[in-house]
Amino acid sequence: MTETWDQLEQSQPIVLKMLKNSLKKNRLAHAYLFEGMKGTGKKDISILLAKSVLCENLLEGYVPCETCSNCKRIMHGNHPDIHIVEPEGLSIKKHQIQSLQEEFAKTGVESKRKMYIVSHADKMTNNAANSLLKFLEEPNAETIAILLTEQIQQIIPTILSRCQVLSFTPLSPSKLVEQLMIKGIKNNEAPKLAQLTNNYEEALLLSSDEWFVQAQKIVVKLYETLKGNSLEALVALQRDWFIHFREKDQYDRGLDLLLLLYKDLLYIQLGKQDKIVHINEKELLEASALRLSNHRLTEQISAIFEAKRKLQGNMNPQLLMEQLVLRLQEGSSVV
Incomplete structure (x- = not known):
């Protein structure tokens, strides 16, 4: 059509x-x-x-x-x-x-x-x-x-x-969301796709890409393990992340997905719940946002951006992810 x-x-x-x-x-x-x-x-x-x-x-x-x-x-x-x-x-x-x-x-x-x-x-x-x-x-x-x-x-x-x-x-994110929903993309997926790309064709391809569907689950799972001890998170990397994310561009996509989770935490802290894209994980994120200081959350977002820069600088991806996980966990502070 x-x-x-x-x-x-x-x-x-x-x-x-x-x-x-x-x-x-x-x-x-x-x-x-x-x-x-x-x-x-x-x-x-x-x-x-x-x-x-x-x-x-x-x-x-x-x-x-x-x-x-x-x-x-x-x-x-x-x-x-x-x-x-x-x-x-x-x-x-x-x-x-x-x-x-x-x-x-x-x-x-x-x-x-x-x-x-x-x-x-x-x-x-x-x-x-x-x-x-x-x-x-x-x-x-x-x-x-x-x-x-x-x-x-x-x-x-x-x-x-x-x-x-x-x-x-x-396309603006809001227009892209509209276009994707016209094509039958679910309302809990379209906002996420619109934040990852402003390319309509790429967004449609991602929505039906089994690798991408699985990648989202692995990123959310990794995020959940970050609330535990560092050993648990490093095991999760070995068990799930390193098996699924192999190429440089796949690592970059994974970091983008992780970044979206932390941006959602920031939106919750700012009282902008209508902007979050992980709708299915809203309760989990709201509970996490209450435990984090705004300063600590800013540090975590900065750590992911820095990891993306290092990835483009040809740093070993596995070492990069191990360092990032430890940085995301260290010194978690309460509001």
Whole structure:
């Protein structure tokens, strides 16, 4: 199920407002560059724009009906006048752009209008970029180009100058939570995912990743053992953590999850219970927050940030975790 204009407008209001105005005034540019982080809706909005351009029953001058033949075929990726170019392997090759040019030299199959979408435009080889440049320099009035990129600095200036650049902003945590819950993510999981990433696609992948599901349980279990003696916590590391967390990026994700627990403690101390993301562990965290001084909690959060920095500095991950556990336990003080 594709997202509607209203849903996408909530996540990228500035981009959608500009496209809405251009559609209503029939002043679409001949070439757009959609730039922004992965997961900000660039591909979804390019498909939405394609439907708005070719829809047979356009609503209010800009909203595709989603039910006509053109809308359905675009949604299923088989409209003859919409062409999408993806990298072959690591790059977009010259022959791909040349094939596109040959295709667009023909008359539109269904209508006069045609559109092409170049995904990961920053991955074009120099020859491919130069071929595309010639294409952009001689625009057909009925042709619309959309280039998508996460690395705008990699796009050659001559192509940039021939495109209208629309910048896609990262989703705010609250908007991301809304989007995830629309997709069926549970209300006790969506806030956690939105704190770990502002990338919608990554959040969806994490939600169904069995490794990540298990990682959350191990982190909460480790947190619970930190209230006991240091030997118990070190045993927990050996028994659970070191078996599950093996790669550097996995350690980093584990530290992020641990950090979220301590941030929740801070929110509880500040009276901001509505901001906590570990909803299922709320009672456990409230009891812990009562026993900790604000100063001690700040020290613990700082220790996790320091561990993340050391991890990037290539410190031995197992030694790092053992040191962190001892620091999180030492000198626990009462309010």
